[in-house]
Amino acid sequence: MNSLFLLATSPDFWAVTDDEVPPILFAVYQAFDEGEFHHSGDDTCLSLEVLYTQPLIAKVLERNHAS
Template sequence: MDVMKSGSLESFARSVVDNVVSAIALQDLCAVHSVGMLALLDQLAGHIARGYSTDVWSFADADAAMNHLWAFLCSQKDFEIPSYFYSVYEAFDAGEYCHSGGAQDVSPEERYTKPLIEAILGSS
């Protein structure tokens, strides 16, 4: 896979917007970056969050990528959830739907995701 030869977080993250996560490709990326899977998932989450906060990534693409990474993680036997990854996943998840009692004149993305991502990035 050409994506893996470059070792690019951006290329890999973009590849999972519309596709399921390849375990082999993810393991190859871990090897390229000399990190374990949990550390790489945190790096990918941070990369996606930074891309979203700078308008390089749309909400739809960032949310889709995080959902595919989440689905992959949950499909693994005895999986662990990296805390940073989970906080980014939750921030995008919060923007997917209108919350009960929430103002209907503001999109969930604007009300929840944007401030959560800014807080996450500000604390890292």
């Protein structure tokens, strides 16, 4: 995801997207970013992917399926 975001912020990509990261791509990036580290108060035995990334991806998909 980090590599995809790097591509999405490159000058060549921005030249065709009016200097903007598409909102869905940014939301997916943020979902993966949230699952990369333990947050304050997290149980270190819990899966960060299950705790953060999966629910956020589900919200992104739900929002974009409804439109």
